Amino acid sequence: MSTPRGKMVNAFNPDSLAGLPAATQEAIRRRDRLLGPAYRLFYEEPVQVSRGLGTKLYDREGNEYLDAYNNVVPLGHCHPRVIEAVTRQMQTLCTHTRYIQDGILDYAEAMLPSFGGRIAAAGHMMFTCTGSEANDLAMRIARHVTGRRGIICTAEAYHGNSDLTASFSPSLGNRSPLGTWVRRIPAPDSYRHDPATLGRMMAAAVRAEAQELRRHGDGLAAFIADALFSSDGIFATPEVLRPVAEAVHAEGGLFVADEVQSGFARSGERFWGFQRHGIDPDIVTMGKPMGNGYPVAGIAIVADVLEGFGRDTRYFNTFGGNGVAMAAAQAVLDTIREEALIESVARVGAEITAGLRALAPRFEAIGDIRGAGLYIGVEMIRPDGSPDAAAAGRIVNGLRAARVLISATGPDSNVLKIRPPLVFSSADADRLLSTLETVLAATV
Ligand code: PMP
Numbered sequence: 001m002s003t004p005r006g007k008m009v010n011a012f013n014p015d016s017l018a019g020l021p022a023a024t025q026e027a028i029r030r031r032d033r034l035l036g037p038a039y040r041l042f043y044e045e046p047v048q049v050s051r052g053l054g055t056k057l058y059d060r061e062g063n064e065y066l067d068a069y070n071n072v073v074p075l076g077h078c079h080p081r082v083i084e085a086v087t088r089q090m091q092t093l094c095t096h097t098r099y100i101q102d103g104i105l106d107y108a109e110a111m112l113p114s115f116g117g118r119i120a121a122a123g124h125m126m127f128t129c130t131g132s133e134a135n136d137l138a139m140r141i142a143r144h145v146t147g148r149r150g151i152i153c154t155a156e157a158y159h160g161n162s163d164l165t166a167s168f169s170p171s172l173g174n175r176s177p178l179g180t181w182v183r184r185i186p187a188p189d190s191y192r193h194d195p196a197t198l199g200r201m202m203a204a205a206v207r208a209e210a211q212e213l214r215r216h217g218d219g220l221a222a223f224i225a226d227a228l229f230s231s232d233g234i235f236a237t238p239e240v241l242r243p244v245a246e247a248v249h250a251e252g253g254l255f256v257a258d259e260v261q262s263g264f265a266r267s268g269e270r271f272w273g274f275q276r277h278g279i280d281p282d283i284v285t286m287g288k289p290m291g292n293g294y295p296v297a298g299i300a301i302v303a304d305v306l307e308g309f310g311r312d313t314r315y316f317n318t319f320g321g322n323g324v325a326m327a328a329a330q331a332v333l334d335t336i337r338e339e340a341l342i343e344s345v346a347r348v349g350a351e352i353t354a355g356l357r358a359l360a361p362r363f364e365a366i367g368d369i370r371g372a373g374l375y376i377g378v379e380m381i382r383p384d385g386s387p388d389a390a391a392a393g394r395i396v397n398g399l400r401a402a403r404v405l406i407s408a409t410g411p412d413s414n415v416l417k418i419r420p421p422l423v424f425s426s427a428d429a430d431r432l433l434s435t436l437e438t439v440l441a442a443t444v
Helices: 014-019 022-035 080-092 102-115 117-121 131-146 195-215 241-250 273-277 303-312 323-338 341-362 389-401 426-443
Strands: 049-053 056-059 064-067 123-128 150-154 182-185 220-226 254-258 283-286 297-302 366-372 375-380 407-409 415-418
Touching: 014 022, 064 426, 080 323, 102 117, 102 123, 102 297, 102 323, 117 123, 117 297, 123 131, 123 303, 131 220, 131 254, 131 283, 131 297, 131 303, 150 195, 182 195, 195 220, 195 241, 220 241, 241 254, 241 273, 297 303, 323 341, 341 366, 341 375, 341 426, 375 389, 389 407, 389 415, 389 426
Parallel strands: 150 182, 150 220, 220 254, 254 283
Antiparallel strands: 049 056, 056 064, 123 297, 283 297, 366 375, 375 415, 407 415
16 A cells, blocks of 8 residues: 555645634634645644754643654754854855855765765765755756766655656655656565565665666666655665675666755764665755754765766756855854764663663564654554554544654655654653553554
8 A cells, every 4th residue: 555645645635624722723724725735734732833942842831742753853843053154154144055154065075974985985966945955956966967867766755846746756645647758666575575585685675676667668767765765664774785886886777865854963873874785976966954943955976976067057946055044054063073972862862762772672563663763663464464554643633632743654655764863862762662552552
């Protein structure tokens, strides 16, 4: 079962509006009237947030929620260092990339070595405002350099909201058209397959799909994957992308590592998710956590790969790479490094995973616990082992009622998605685990 038309995992169902508190009903009606029908809200009872601080969110009545979901603020909500950097730069200058400015150069210089491989040896960075734009640009470049247009992604991938990126984002549902030049391969489902076979399985699928694309006259421009396979259900077996990258390169395509989810220390192991796979991508795309809430995103790319595109056309993005965006990004990078967040992600992530493993024997509905660092998936199953979306929904909403925020993911909507800010503490982990234990006991 893959995502039906327009459906989003953990979406609020408008049919249940009548059961909500009057003020929430009123706010949802107003939102629908003004914003229209394409947006989705989370939870059976949507949360009306009014402010955030660190790992906490607060609603209009001042109730506190533990945020175990938001990766857009890796340093926590309203981090003073980012606020200060953005404010100072906004008071000084905010303009675009057609002037020489130090901030963007300092940032690219600080970032490029982090990618290792060919990008660190001779690479460039380019800046956008969103992850969608970054993936869109990556594919324009890949198509230009290869002269082909085919794209291979994973079965339930999400890579963005532009026309091009939506065309290789199958998780948007079966009424959102995929490009005729798009092919899908299975995600590395370590729960249903022997992890030792996953890389070979995916590489074989890439070879088969690349052949199909050739037969149709499209050819393979690029393969793209999120190294933690977030919308595919969160899979974290290391090294599986290594044979895939080899197959992609043998077919003459580019390997695009989408680090919008898995980058910036999220895995607690390496700064970038692709590094857990021992690969050397041609293009790395990044976004979400990069500015701790300020919209900043971009790509890092092997210099040779960009050369022809740079010669034959040009790139300008009015807001991408503006001085304020760069100030936010620099503050985030410095803080992740200076506060050694990668280590605390590893430690707190291990605490959560160990706590979940301790709970699992008491709850048969927990089929699998997986992930890396502070990106953890808990797969809920029925007694026969089939996916249990209803159980996942009850748990997500039970936690929300207890003011702990997570969500769910996967093609069957049955995988709890725990993805807190990187600054999540041991005390936060304890609160998440003890609340989850209570909710599990009451619901499954
Ligand atoms: N790639 C991945 C893996 C994502 O998760 C997302 C956003 N959820 C995007 C790309 C698109 O990023 P944005 O919403 O900033 O356009």
